[in-house]
Amino acid sequence: MTRRKKLYEGKAKILYEGPEPGTLIQYFKDDTTAFDATKKAVLEGKGVINNRISEFIMTRLAGIGVQNHLIKRMNLREQLIREVEIIPLEVVCRNIAAGSISTRLGIPEGTALPRSIIEFFYKKDELHDPLVTEEHITAFNWAATQEIDDILAMTLRVNDFLTGMFSAVGITLVDFKIEFGRIYEGDFSRVILADEISPDSCRLWDSTTNEKLDKDRFRRDLGNVIESYTEVARRLGIMKEMPTVIQGGITGDAS
Numbered sequence: 001m002t003r004r005k006k007l008y009e010g011k012a013k014i015l016y017e018g019p020e021p022g023t024l025i026q027y028f029k030d031d032t033t034a035f036d037a038t039k040k041a042v043l044e045g046k047g048v049i050n051n052r053i054s055e056f057i058m059t060r061l062a063g064i065g066v067q068n069h070l071i072k073r074m075n076l077r078e079q080l081i082r083e084v085e086i087i088p089l090e091v092v093c094r095n096i097a098a099g100s101i102s103t104r105l106g107i108p109e110g111t112a113l114p115r116s117i118i119e120f121f122y123k124k125d126e127l128h129d130p131l132v133t134e135e136h137i138t139a140f141n142w143a144a145t146q147e148i149d150d151i152l153a154m155t156l157r158v159n160d161f162l163t164g165m166f167s168a169v170g171i172t173l174v175d176f177k178i179e180f181g182r183i184y185e186g187d188f189s190r191v192i193l194a195d196e197i198s199p200d201s202c203r204l205w206d207s208t209t210n211e212k213l214d215k216d217r218f219r220r221d222l223g224n225v226i227e228s229y230t231e232v233a234r235r236l237g238i239m240k241e242m243p244t245v246i247q248g249g250i251t252g253d254a255s
């Protein structure tokens with residue numbers, strides 16, 4: 001990997017300065033955390049799989065008109081992306097109850113929701129990413145009303161597209177988390193999809209057995225985390241172009 005200026009290091013990714021103004025390089029680490037990083041592990045090859053899965057999904061979403069930050073994948077662990085001003089919200093869309101909605105509202109895990117539900121969480125580790133409403137978002141200027149409308153519309157499109165895409169390969173999309181950012185064009189700004197979409201940020205269940213194929217395997221100590229992420233990649237048909245990295249269990253570096 002060439003030496004570049006590191007701009008930000010998060011729990012699972014690093015952002016480096018990009019080659020052109022307005023671009024960044026997003027590097028996918030093997031580091032895996034849960035519960036505000038109180039639980040940590042390095043899962044060899046995870047970054048390589050998530051880089052490829054996220055590239056695949058973002059490319060498909062761009063193809064249906066959901067604008068996002070991906071310019072291109074550069075190598076096993078890096079993507080060239082557009083620099084955005086991140087909106088400090090985790091936007092969660094749920095089709096089936098699981099995780100925090102089950103504990104918060106007492107809905108048994110696995111219950112189909114009457115309709116897709118979108119929730120906003122304020123991105124603030126110290127506060128454990130609290131659930132917030134549109135009132136908080138506009139009052140504290142995290143996003144404008146029009147931006148919230150755009151986010152809701154894009155999130156539903158992402159949900160419809162991903163539900164179909166996964167269902168075609170025998171996977172139920174239970175829920176997912178996405179993030180958005182602003183890009184500026186003259187005096188105007190526009191909201192586009194940013195961050196990543198991978199088994200780290202989705203709940204994916206085998207449609208036949210309900211077996212979990214996502215990060216809950218790590219959160220809940222179910223084992224076979226990498227094997228499950230690899231299975232998702234395999235079903236999406238992107239395993240064959242993946243280097244022997246994952247298949248052989250060898251960590252790929254950036255080049």
Ligand code: TMP
Nearest residue numbers: 098099100101175176177200201202203
């Ligand atoms: P939750 O049920 O814990 O609120 O999670 C909802 C979805 O968001 C689930 O697919 C996992 C994902 N998620 C993240 O990507 N990052 C996080 O920090 C959390 C808490 C959840």
